[in-house]
Amino acid sequence: MKIDKYPPEFIKLLHSVKAKRPRTVIEHILKHGQISTEELKDIYGYNHPPRAIRDVREHGIPIKTFRVTGSDGCKIAAYKFGDPSEVRATQLSGRTAFSSKLKAQLIDKYGSRCNIYLEDFPERELQIDHRIPFEIIGDKEKLSEDTNEYMLLSASANRAKSWSCENCLNWQTKDAENCRSCYWAFPENYSHIAMRNIRRLDIIWADKEIAEYDHIKKEAEKVEEELSEYVKNVLRSHFRKEKYL
Numbered sequence: 001m002k003i004d005k006y007p008p009e010f011i012k013l014l015h016s017v018k019a020k021r022p023r024t025v026i027e028h029i030l031k032h033g034q035i036s037t038e039e040l041k042d043i044y045g046y047n048h049p050p051r052a053i054r055d056v057r058e059h060g061i062p063i064k065t066f067r068v069t070g071s072d073g074c075k076i077a078a079y080k081f082g083d084p085s086e087v088r089a090t091q092l093s094g095r096t097a098f099s100s101k102l103k104a105q106l107i108d109k110y111g112s113r114c115n116i117y118l119e120d121f122p123e124r125e126l127q128i129d130h131r132i133p134f135e136i137i138g139d140k141e142k143l144s145e146d147t148n149e150y151m152l153l154s155a156s157a158n159r160a161k162s163w164s165c166e167n168c169l170n171w172q173t174k175d176a177e178n179c180r181s182c183y184w185a186f187p188e189n190y191s192h193i194a195m196r197n198i199r200r201l202d203i204i205w206a207d208k209e210i211a212e213y214d215h216i217k218k219e220a221e222k223v224e225e226e227l228s229e230y231v232k233n234v235l236r237s238h239f240r241k242e243k244y245l
Contacts, residue, residue, distance in 0.1 A: 053079050
């Protein structure tokens with residue numbers, strides 16, 4: 001759809017976005033009709049394209065995802081504006097919208113650690129995130145400061161959650177109940193991960209434990225197994241020995 005075909009109200013909404021990252025995406029789509037993950041990385045230096053697209057969506061602007069062929073011949077994601085009639089009247093969930101009081105309450109509740117990786121991080125490196133993505137529930141419930149609705153995430157965990165959520169079938173159906181039983185929302189009690197019947201366990205070795213990690217890695221290499229599969233086999237062997245399996 002050409003810019004002169006968009007409703008005036010939609011154009012006004014697009015021009016009202018001032019933050020650099022979503023503004024960059026909007027201007028590119030207005031000029032070229034779409035933007036790809038490759039362009040977001042190579043032209044604008046955004047190493048996590050879905051986060052930039054999420055910034056636009058958080059302003060209530062509908063964005064559609066589709067596939068195009070990248071410069072290497074592989075299929076990659078691309079984005080364009082959705083139907084202007086699908087604009088959502090919503091409050092922003094950007095990181096600056098969260099109060100310092102809320103972060104202090106979350107740290108008091110969970111400690112200064114990532115709710116996904118369960119590792120301690122400096123407070124400044126932890127980000128507040130909605131347990132249920134704002135895009136799923138944000139237009140149904142007002143922005144709340146109930147600590148039960150939020151989690152603290154490290155930057156890498158936040159990126160991983162964003163990617164997984166945005167590639168989940170529920171991103172289109174927007175059923176909050178599916179999110180309530182998902183690992184990315186409640187890792188302490190879940191039955192699926194992004195609608196897939198899988199479980200995961202994140203293990204991090206730090207400081208003095210690095211030597212243990214290096215040893216395990218070498219042992220995995222000796223038997224030519226992927227590290228994760230080697231660890232699972234060690235656990236299976238232990239449980240079979242103890243007759244738990």
